[in-house]
Amino acid sequence: MLLKPASSILTDAVFPRRCPVCGEIVPLGTPGGICAACLPKLDLVKGAVCMKCGRELSDASEKYCSDCRKRPKSFAYGCALCNYDDIMQHAVTRIKYANRREYIAPLAGLFAARCADVIRGMDADCLVPVPIHPERRRRRGFNQAELLAEALGGRLGIPVRTDILFRSRRTEPQKELSPDERIRNLLTAFSAPEGAAAGLDVILVDDIYTTGSTIEACTRVLQRAGAGKVYFLALCIVPEA
Ligand SMILES: [Zn+2]
Ligand SMILES: [Zn+2]
Structure with missing residues:
Protein backbone atom coordinates (compact mmCIF):
# COMPACT_ATOMS: atom_id res chain seq x y z
CA MET A 1 0.00 0.00 0.00
CA LEU A 2 1.28 3.49 -0.83
CA LEU A 3 1.98 5.92 1.95
CA LYS A 4 -0.63 8.64 2.36
CA PRO A 5 1.33 11.68 1.04
CA ALA A 6 2.70 9.80 -1.98
CA SER A 7 -0.70 8.41 -2.81
CA SER A 8 -2.40 11.80 -2.65
CA ILE A 9 0.31 13.39 -4.81
CA LEU A 10 -0.07 10.57 -7.28
CA THR A 11 -3.85 10.82 -7.19
CA ASP A 12 -3.69 14.55 -7.91
CA ALA A 13 -1.32 14.02 -10.82
CA VAL A 14 -3.24 11.16 -12.39
CA PHE A 15 -6.69 12.40 -11.51
CA PRO A 16 -6.93 16.21 -11.57
CA ARG A 17 -9.61 17.54 -9.25
CA ARG A 18 -12.93 17.50 -10.97
CA CYS A 19 -16.23 18.82 -9.75
CA PRO A 20 -18.50 15.83 -9.03
CA VAL A 21 -21.53 17.80 -10.25
CA CYS A 22 -20.44 19.21 -13.64
CA GLY A 23 -17.33 17.10 -14.24
CA GLU A 24 -15.12 20.10 -15.10
CA ILE A 25 -11.58 20.43 -13.75
CA VAL A 26 -11.79 22.57 -10.64
CA PRO A 27 -9.15 25.30 -10.28
CA LEU A 28 -6.67 24.60 -7.48
CA GLY A 29 -7.76 26.35 -4.32
CA THR A 30 -11.50 25.94 -4.93
CA PRO A 31 -12.73 25.31 -1.40
CA GLY A 32 -14.12 21.82 -1.04
CA GLY A 33 -13.36 20.91 -4.66
CA ILE A 34 -16.91 21.60 -5.86
CA CYS A 35 -17.65 24.66 -8.08
CA ALA A 36 -19.41 27.44 -6.19
CA ALA A 37 -22.13 27.36 -8.85
CA CYS A 38 -22.56 23.57 -8.52
CA LEU A 39 -22.63 23.27 -4.74
CA PRO A 40 -26.24 24.54 -4.43
CA LYS A 41 -27.34 21.94 -7.00
CA LEU A 42 -26.61 19.13 -4.54
CA ASP A 43 -29.84 18.11 -2.85
CA LEU A 44 -28.45 17.62 0.66
CA VAL A 45 -30.54 15.65 3.15
CA LYS A 46 -32.13 18.18 5.49
CA GLY A 47 -35.03 18.84 7.79
CA ALA A 48 -36.78 16.06 9.68
CA VAL A 49 -35.17 12.70 8.97
CA CYS A 50 -36.00 9.09 9.81
CA MET A 51 -34.36 8.21 13.12
CA LYS A 52 -33.30 4.85 11.67
CA CYS A 53 -32.15 5.29 8.07
CA GLY A 54 -31.73 9.06 8.05
CA ARG A 55 -33.84 9.75 4.98
CA GLU A 56 -35.96 12.86 4.76
CA LEU A 57 -39.43 12.27 6.10
CA SER A 58 -42.37 13.14 3.91
CA ASP A 59 -44.39 13.45 7.13
CA ALA A 60 -42.33 15.36 9.69
CA SER A 61 -44.57 14.23 12.53
CA GLU A 62 -43.35 10.63 12.11
CA LYS A 63 -40.21 9.29 13.78
CA TYR A 64 -39.47 6.71 11.10
CA LYS A 73 -33.74 -2.91 10.98
CA SER A 74 -30.88 -4.59 12.80
CA PHE A 75 -28.55 -1.59 12.57
CA ALA A 76 -28.64 1.26 15.08
CA TYR A 77 -29.06 4.15 12.65
CA GLY A 78 -27.45 5.75 9.66
CA CYS A 79 -26.78 9.04 7.96
CA ALA A 80 -26.72 10.03 4.29
CA LEU A 81 -25.35 13.16 2.64
CA CYS A 82 -27.57 13.67 -0.42
CA ASN A 83 -30.89 12.65 -1.78
CA TYR A 84 -30.43 10.27 -4.70
CA ASP A 85 -31.45 12.40 -7.68
CA ASP A 86 -30.27 12.74 -11.29
CA ILE A 87 -27.16 14.65 -10.23
CA MET A 88 -26.07 11.99 -7.75
CA GLN A 89 -27.04 9.17 -10.07
CA HIS A 90 -24.81 10.71 -12.72
CA ALA A 91 -21.95 11.27 -10.26
CA VAL A 92 -22.07 7.73 -8.83
CA THR A 93 -22.36 6.17 -12.30
CA ARG A 94 -19.33 8.16 -13.47
CA ILE A 95 -17.35 7.12 -10.39
CA LYS A 96 -18.08 3.46 -10.98
CA TYR A 97 -18.11 3.12 -14.74
CA ALA A 98 -16.00 6.03 -16.02
CA ASN A 99 -13.26 5.79 -13.41
CA ARG A 100 -14.09 9.21 -11.96
CA ARG A 101 -12.78 8.23 -8.53
CA GLU A 102 -11.66 11.85 -8.01
CA TYR A 103 -15.32 12.76 -7.42
CA ILE A 104 -15.15 10.95 -4.10
CA ALA A 105 -12.80 13.29 -2.18
CA PRO A 106 -14.91 16.47 -2.51
CA LEU A 107 -18.10 14.59 -1.65
CA ALA A 108 -16.41 12.94 1.34
CA GLY A 109 -15.15 16.34 2.48
CA LEU A 110 -18.65 17.75 2.37
CA PHE A 111 -20.03 14.64 4.11
CA ALA A 112 -17.44 14.78 6.91
CA ALA A 113 -18.04 18.50 7.46
CA ARG A 114 -21.82 18.34 7.36
CA CYS A 115 -22.31 15.16 9.39
CA ALA A 116 -19.29 15.33 11.73
CA ASP A 117 -21.43 15.53 14.88
CA VAL A 118 -23.64 12.59 13.91
CA ILE A 119 -20.63 10.47 12.92
CA ARG A 120 -18.72 11.31 16.12
CA GLY A 121 -21.87 10.53 18.09
CA MET A 122 -21.75 6.98 16.72
CA ASP A 123 -18.48 6.62 18.62
CA ALA A 124 -17.59 3.58 16.51
CA ASP A 125 -14.32 1.68 16.40
CA CYS A 126 -13.99 1.56 12.65
CA LEU A 127 -15.44 2.18 9.22
CA VAL A 128 -16.18 -0.90 7.13
CA PRO A 129 -16.84 -0.32 3.42
CA VAL A 130 -19.51 -2.53 1.85
CA PRO A 131 -17.35 -4.91 -0.21
CA ILE A 132 -17.83 -5.65 -3.88
CA HIS A 133 -16.91 -8.99 -5.38
CA PRO A 134 -13.09 -9.32 -5.77
CA GLU A 135 -13.45 -9.95 -9.49
CA ARG A 136 -15.46 -6.77 -9.94
CA ARG A 137 -12.96 -4.85 -7.81
CA ARG A 138 -10.11 -6.10 -9.99
CA ARG A 139 -11.88 -5.07 -13.15
CA ARG A 140 -12.90 -1.64 -11.83
CA GLY A 141 -9.58 -1.12 -10.07
CA PHE A 142 -11.21 0.04 -6.87
CA ASN A 143 -14.23 -0.25 -4.63
CA GLN A 144 -15.95 3.13 -4.48
CA ALA A 145 -17.25 2.43 -0.96
CA GLU A 146 -13.72 1.72 0.20
CA LEU A 147 -12.39 4.99 -1.28
CA LEU A 148 -15.26 6.84 0.38
CA ALA A 149 -14.52 5.15 3.71
CA GLU A 150 -10.83 6.03 3.44
CA ALA A 151 -11.62 9.65 2.60
CA LEU A 152 -14.08 9.92 5.51
CA GLY A 153 -11.82 8.03 7.92
CA GLY A 154 -8.86 10.24 7.07
CA ARG A 155 -10.87 13.36 7.79
CA LEU A 156 -12.52 12.10 10.96
CA GLY A 157 -9.67 10.03 12.39
CA ILE A 158 -11.57 6.73 12.25
CA PRO A 159 -9.68 3.62 11.04
CA VAL A 160 -10.95 1.73 8.00
CA ARG A 161 -11.13 -2.07 8.20
CA THR A 162 -11.33 -4.14 5.04
CA ASP A 163 -10.45 -7.41 6.78
CA ILE A 164 -13.77 -8.01 8.51
CA LEU A 165 -16.45 -8.15 5.85
CA PHE A 166 -16.13 -9.86 2.47
CA ARG A 167 -18.20 -10.32 -0.64
CA SER A 168 -18.01 -14.01 -1.26
CA ARG A 169 -20.62 -14.34 -3.96
CA ARG A 170 -21.87 -12.15 -6.78
CA THR A 171 -25.56 -11.41 -6.81
CA GLU A 172 -27.83 -11.13 -9.78
CA PRO A 173 -29.82 -7.90 -10.20
CA GLN A 174 -32.42 -7.97 -7.48
CA LYS A 175 -35.03 -5.57 -8.76
CA GLU A 176 -37.75 -8.20 -9.04
CA LEU A 177 -37.17 -9.57 -5.53
CA SER A 178 -39.10 -8.45 -2.47
CA PRO A 179 -37.06 -6.71 0.26
CA ASP A 180 -37.07 -9.86 2.41
CA GLU A 181 -35.94 -11.99 -0.53
CA ARG A 182 -33.17 -9.48 -1.24
CA ILE A 183 -31.90 -9.71 2.31
CA ARG A 184 -31.96 -13.51 2.24
CA ASN A 185 -30.11 -13.46 -1.06
CA LEU A 186 -27.51 -11.03 0.27
CA LEU A 187 -26.96 -12.89 3.53
CA THR A 188 -25.18 -15.57 1.55
CA ALA A 189 -23.30 -13.04 -0.58
CA PHE A 190 -21.44 -11.43 2.34
CA SER A 191 -19.32 -13.18 4.90
CA ALA A 192 -17.23 -12.36 7.95
CA PRO A 193 -14.77 -14.70 9.65
CA GLU A 194 -16.04 -15.99 12.97
CA GLY A 195 -15.29 -13.50 15.71
CA ALA A 196 -13.74 -11.02 13.23
CA ALA A 197 -15.90 -8.17 14.51
CA ALA A 198 -15.91 -9.24 18.17
CA GLY A 199 -16.51 -6.30 20.46
CA LEU A 200 -16.45 -3.76 17.63
CA ASP A 201 -18.96 -1.01 17.01
CA VAL A 202 -18.88 -0.58 13.26
CA ILE A 203 -19.94 2.04 10.72
CA LEU A 204 -20.75 0.52 7.33
CA VAL A 205 -20.00 2.79 4.37
CA ASP A 206 -21.71 2.58 0.99
CA ASP A 207 -22.44 4.81 -1.98
CA ILE A 208 -26.23 4.41 -2.25
CA TYR A 209 -28.88 3.36 0.27
CA THR A 210 -31.94 2.22 -1.66
CA THR A 211 -34.09 -0.34 0.14
CA GLY A 212 -31.54 -0.86 2.91
CA SER A 213 -31.29 -4.58 2.09
CA THR A 214 -27.52 -4.43 1.61
CA ILE A 215 -26.89 -2.57 4.87
CA GLU A 216 -29.31 -4.87 6.70
CA ALA A 217 -27.60 -8.02 5.36
CA CYS A 218 -24.12 -6.65 6.16
CA THR A 219 -25.29 -5.74 9.67
CA ARG A 220 -26.55 -9.26 10.35
CA VAL A 221 -23.34 -10.82 8.99
CA LEU A 222 -21.20 -8.50 11.14
CA GLN A 223 -23.29 -9.16 14.23
CA ARG A 224 -22.95 -12.90 13.70
CA ALA A 225 -19.20 -12.25 13.65
CA GLY A 226 -19.46 -10.54 17.03
CA ALA A 227 -20.07 -6.86 16.19
CA GLY A 228 -21.85 -4.71 18.73
CA LYS A 229 -23.64 -1.68 17.35
CA VAL A 230 -23.68 -1.22 13.60
CA TYR A 231 -24.29 2.16 11.92
CA PHE A 232 -24.05 3.23 8.30
CA LEU A 233 -23.02 6.17 6.19
CA ALA A 234 -24.23 6.46 2.61
CA LEU A 235 -23.28 9.10 0.09
CA CYS A 236 -26.87 9.22 -1.08
CA ILE A 237 -30.22 7.81 -0.10
CA VAL A 238 -33.36 7.26 -2.16
CA PRO A 239 -36.03 9.62 -0.81
CA GLU A 240 -39.27 8.34 0.65
CA ALA A 241 -41.75 7.49 -2.10
ZN1 LIG B 1 -19.11 22.06 -11.10
ZN1 LIG C 1 -36.09 4.99 7.59
Missing part, protein backbone atom coordinates in the same frame (compact mmCIF):
# COMPACT_ATOMS: atom_id res chain seq x y z
CA CYS A 65 -39.94 6.54 7.34
CA SER A 66 -42.55 4.16 5.91
CA ASP A 67 -39.88 1.57 5.03
CA CYS A 68 -38.38 1.49 8.53
CA ARG A 69 -41.88 1.33 10.06
CA LYS A 70 -42.70 -1.65 7.85
CA ARG A 71 -39.40 -3.51 8.17
CA PRO A 72 -37.49 -3.25 11.44
Whole structure:
Protein backbone atom coordinates (compact mmCIF):
# COMPACT_ATOMS: atom_id res chain seq x y z
CA MET A 1 0.00 0.00 0.00
CA LEU A 2 1.28 3.49 -0.83
CA LEU A 3 1.98 5.92 1.95
CA LYS A 4 -0.63 8.64 2.36
CA PRO A 5 1.33 11.68 1.04
CA ALA A 6 2.70 9.80 -1.98
CA SER A 7 -0.70 8.41 -2.81
CA SER A 8 -2.40 11.80 -2.65
CA ILE A 9 0.31 13.39 -4.81
CA LEU A 10 -0.07 10.57 -7.28
CA THR A 11 -3.85 10.82 -7.19
CA ASP A 12 -3.69 14.55 -7.91
CA ALA A 13 -1.32 14.02 -10.82
CA VAL A 14 -3.24 11.16 -12.39
CA PHE A 15 -6.69 12.40 -11.51
CA PRO A 16 -6.93 16.21 -11.57
CA ARG A 17 -9.61 17.54 -9.25
CA ARG A 18 -12.93 17.50 -10.97
CA CYS A 19 -16.23 18.82 -9.75
CA PRO A 20 -18.50 15.83 -9.03
CA VAL A 21 -21.53 17.80 -10.25
CA CYS A 22 -20.44 19.21 -13.64
CA GLY A 23 -17.33 17.10 -14.24
CA GLU A 24 -15.12 20.10 -15.10
CA ILE A 25 -11.58 20.43 -13.75
CA VAL A 26 -11.79 22.57 -10.64
CA PRO A 27 -9.15 25.30 -10.28
CA LEU A 28 -6.67 24.60 -7.48
CA GLY A 29 -7.76 26.35 -4.32
CA THR A 30 -11.50 25.94 -4.93
CA PRO A 31 -12.73 25.31 -1.40
CA GLY A 32 -14.12 21.82 -1.04
CA GLY A 33 -13.36 20.91 -4.66
CA ILE A 34 -16.91 21.60 -5.86
CA CYS A 35 -17.65 24.66 -8.08
CA ALA A 36 -19.41 27.44 -6.19
CA ALA A 37 -22.13 27.36 -8.85
CA CYS A 38 -22.56 23.57 -8.52
CA LEU A 39 -22.63 23.27 -4.74
CA PRO A 40 -26.24 24.54 -4.43
CA LYS A 41 -27.34 21.94 -7.00
CA LEU A 42 -26.61 19.13 -4.54
CA ASP A 43 -29.84 18.11 -2.85
CA LEU A 44 -28.45 17.62 0.66
CA VAL A 45 -30.54 15.65 3.15
CA LYS A 46 -32.13 18.18 5.49
CA GLY A 47 -35.03 18.84 7.79
CA ALA A 48 -36.78 16.06 9.68
CA VAL A 49 -35.17 12.70 8.97
CA CYS A 50 -36.00 9.09 9.81
CA MET A 51 -34.36 8.21 13.12
CA LYS A 52 -33.30 4.85 11.67
CA CYS A 53 -32.15 5.29 8.07
CA GLY A 54 -31.73 9.06 8.05
CA ARG A 55 -33.84 9.75 4.98
CA GLU A 56 -35.96 12.86 4.76
CA LEU A 57 -39.43 12.27 6.10
CA SER A 58 -42.37 13.14 3.91
CA ASP A 59 -44.39 13.45 7.13
CA ALA A 60 -42.33 15.36 9.69
CA SER A 61 -44.57 14.23 12.53
CA GLU A 62 -43.35 10.63 12.11
CA LYS A 63 -40.21 9.29 13.78
CA TYR A 64 -39.47 6.71 11.10
CA CYS A 65 -39.94 6.54 7.34
CA SER A 66 -42.55 4.16 5.91
CA ASP A 67 -39.88 1.57 5.03
CA CYS A 68 -38.38 1.49 8.53
CA ARG A 69 -41.88 1.33 10.06
CA LYS A 70 -42.70 -1.65 7.85
CA ARG A 71 -39.40 -3.51 8.17
CA PRO A 72 -37.49 -3.25 11.44
CA LYS A 73 -33.74 -2.91 10.98
CA SER A 74 -30.88 -4.59 12.80
CA PHE A 75 -28.55 -1.59 12.57
CA ALA A 76 -28.64 1.26 15.08
CA TYR A 77 -29.06 4.15 12.65
CA GLY A 78 -27.45 5.75 9.66
CA CYS A 79 -26.78 9.04 7.96
CA ALA A 80 -26.72 10.03 4.29
CA LEU A 81 -25.35 13.16 2.64
CA CYS A 82 -27.57 13.67 -0.42
CA ASN A 83 -30.89 12.65 -1.78
CA TYR A 84 -30.43 10.27 -4.70
CA ASP A 85 -31.45 12.40 -7.68
CA ASP A 86 -30.27 12.74 -11.29
CA ILE A 87 -27.16 14.65 -10.23
CA MET A 88 -26.07 11.99 -7.75
CA GLN A 89 -27.04 9.17 -10.07
CA HIS A 90 -24.81 10.71 -12.72
CA ALA A 91 -21.95 11.27 -10.26
CA VAL A 92 -22.07 7.73 -8.83
CA THR A 93 -22.36 6.17 -12.30
CA ARG A 94 -19.33 8.16 -13.47
CA ILE A 95 -17.35 7.12 -10.39
CA LYS A 96 -18.08 3.46 -10.98
CA TYR A 97 -18.11 3.12 -14.74
CA ALA A 98 -16.00 6.03 -16.02
CA ASN A 99 -13.26 5.79 -13.41
CA ARG A 100 -14.09 9.21 -11.96
CA ARG A 101 -12.78 8.23 -8.53
CA GLU A 102 -11.66 11.85 -8.01
CA TYR A 103 -15.32 12.76 -7.42
CA ILE A 104 -15.15 10.95 -4.10
CA ALA A 105 -12.80 13.29 -2.18
CA PRO A 106 -14.91 16.47 -2.51
CA LEU A 107 -18.10 14.59 -1.65
CA ALA A 108 -16.41 12.94 1.34
CA GLY A 109 -15.15 16.34 2.48
CA LEU A 110 -18.65 17.75 2.37
CA PHE A 111 -20.03 14.64 4.11
CA ALA A 112 -17.44 14.78 6.91
CA ALA A 113 -18.04 18.50 7.46
CA ARG A 114 -21.82 18.34 7.36
CA CYS A 115 -22.31 15.16 9.39
CA ALA A 116 -19.29 15.33 11.73
CA ASP A 117 -21.43 15.53 14.88
CA VAL A 118 -23.64 12.59 13.91
CA ILE A 119 -20.63 10.47 12.92
CA ARG A 120 -18.72 11.31 16.12
CA GLY A 121 -21.87 10.53 18.09
CA MET A 122 -21.75 6.98 16.72
CA ASP A 123 -18.48 6.62 18.62
CA ALA A 124 -17.59 3.58 16.51
CA ASP A 125 -14.32 1.68 16.40
CA CYS A 126 -13.99 1.56 12.65
CA LEU A 127 -15.44 2.18 9.22
CA VAL A 128 -16.18 -0.90 7.13
CA PRO A 129 -16.84 -0.32 3.42
CA VAL A 130 -19.51 -2.53 1.85
CA PRO A 131 -17.35 -4.91 -0.21
CA ILE A 132 -17.83 -5.65 -3.88
CA HIS A 133 -16.91 -8.99 -5.38
CA PRO A 134 -13.09 -9.32 -5.77
CA GLU A 135 -13.45 -9.95 -9.49
CA ARG A 136 -15.46 -6.77 -9.94
CA ARG A 137 -12.96 -4.85 -7.81
CA ARG A 138 -10.11 -6.10 -9.99
CA ARG A 139 -11.88 -5.07 -13.15
CA ARG A 140 -12.90 -1.64 -11.83
CA GLY A 141 -9.58 -1.12 -10.07
CA PHE A 142 -11.21 0.04 -6.87
CA ASN A 143 -14.23 -0.25 -4.63
CA GLN A 144 -15.95 3.13 -4.48
CA ALA A 145 -17.25 2.43 -0.96
CA GLU A 146 -13.72 1.72 0.20
CA LEU A 147 -12.39 4.99 -1.28
CA LEU A 148 -15.26 6.84 0.38
CA ALA A 149 -14.52 5.15 3.71
CA GLU A 150 -10.83 6.03 3.44
CA ALA A 151 -11.62 9.65 2.60
CA LEU A 152 -14.08 9.92 5.51
CA GLY A 153 -11.82 8.03 7.92
CA GLY A 154 -8.86 10.24 7.07
CA ARG A 155 -10.87 13.36 7.79
CA LEU A 156 -12.52 12.10 10.96
CA GLY A 157 -9.67 10.03 12.39
CA ILE A 158 -11.57 6.73 12.25
CA PRO A 159 -9.68 3.62 11.04
CA VAL A 160 -10.95 1.73 8.00
CA ARG A 161 -11.13 -2.07 8.20
CA THR A 162 -11.33 -4.14 5.04
CA ASP A 163 -10.45 -7.41 6.78
CA ILE A 164 -13.77 -8.01 8.51
CA LEU A 165 -16.45 -8.15 5.85
CA PHE A 166 -16.13 -9.86 2.47
CA ARG A 167 -18.20 -10.32 -0.64
CA SER A 168 -18.01 -14.01 -1.26
CA ARG A 169 -20.62 -14.34 -3.96
CA ARG A 170 -21.87 -12.15 -6.78
CA THR A 171 -25.56 -11.41 -6.81
CA GLU A 172 -27.83 -11.13 -9.78
CA PRO A 173 -29.82 -7.90 -10.20
CA GLN A 174 -32.42 -7.97 -7.48
CA LYS A 175 -35.03 -5.57 -8.76
CA GLU A 176 -37.75 -8.20 -9.04
CA LEU A 177 -37.17 -9.57 -5.53
CA SER A 178 -39.10 -8.45 -2.47
CA PRO A 179 -37.06 -6.71 0.26
CA ASP A 180 -37.07 -9.86 2.41
CA GLU A 181 -35.94 -11.99 -0.53
CA ARG A 182 -33.17 -9.48 -1.24
CA ILE A 183 -31.90 -9.71 2.31
CA ARG A 184 -31.96 -13.51 2.24
CA ASN A 185 -30.11 -13.46 -1.06
CA LEU A 186 -27.51 -11.03 0.27
CA LEU A 187 -26.96 -12.89 3.53
CA THR A 188 -25.18 -15.57 1.55
CA ALA A 189 -23.30 -13.04 -0.58
CA PHE A 190 -21.44 -11.43 2.34
CA SER A 191 -19.32 -13.18 4.90
CA ALA A 192 -17.23 -12.36 7.95
CA PRO A 193 -14.77 -14.70 9.65
CA GLU A 194 -16.04 -15.99 12.97
CA GLY A 195 -15.29 -13.50 15.71
CA ALA A 196 -13.74 -11.02 13.23
CA ALA A 197 -15.90 -8.17 14.51
CA ALA A 198 -15.91 -9.24 18.17
CA GLY A 199 -16.51 -6.30 20.46
CA LEU A 200 -16.45 -3.76 17.63
CA ASP A 201 -18.96 -1.01 17.01
CA VAL A 202 -18.88 -0.58 13.26
CA ILE A 203 -19.94 2.04 10.72
CA LEU A 204 -20.75 0.52 7.33
CA VAL A 205 -20.00 2.79 4.37
CA ASP A 206 -21.71 2.58 0.99
CA ASP A 207 -22.44 4.81 -1.98
CA ILE A 208 -26.23 4.41 -2.25
CA TYR A 209 -28.88 3.36 0.27
CA THR A 210 -31.94 2.22 -1.66
CA THR A 211 -34.09 -0.34 0.14
CA GLY A 212 -31.54 -0.86 2.91
CA SER A 213 -31.29 -4.58 2.09
CA THR A 214 -27.52 -4.43 1.61
CA ILE A 215 -26.89 -2.57 4.87
CA GLU A 216 -29.31 -4.87 6.70
CA ALA A 217 -27.60 -8.02 5.36
CA CYS A 218 -24.12 -6.65 6.16
CA THR A 219 -25.29 -5.74 9.67
CA ARG A 220 -26.55 -9.26 10.35
CA VAL A 221 -23.34 -10.82 8.99
CA LEU A 222 -21.20 -8.50 11.14
CA GLN A 223 -23.29 -9.16 14.23
CA ARG A 224 -22.95 -12.90 13.70
CA ALA A 225 -19.20 -12.25 13.65
CA GLY A 226 -19.46 -10.54 17.03
CA ALA A 227 -20.07 -6.86 16.19
CA GLY A 228 -21.85 -4.71 18.73
CA LYS A 229 -23.64 -1.68 17.35
CA VAL A 230 -23.68 -1.22 13.60
CA TYR A 231 -24.29 2.16 11.92
CA PHE A 232 -24.05 3.23 8.30
CA LEU A 233 -23.02 6.17 6.19
CA ALA A 234 -24.23 6.46 2.61
CA LEU A 235 -23.28 9.10 0.09
CA CYS A 236 -26.87 9.22 -1.08
CA ILE A 237 -30.22 7.81 -0.10
CA VAL A 238 -33.36 7.26 -2.16
CA PRO A 239 -36.03 9.62 -0.81
CA GLU A 240 -39.27 8.34 0.65
CA ALA A 241 -41.75 7.49 -2.10
ZN1 LIG B 1 -19.11 22.06 -11.10
ZN1 LIG C 1 -36.09 4.99 7.59
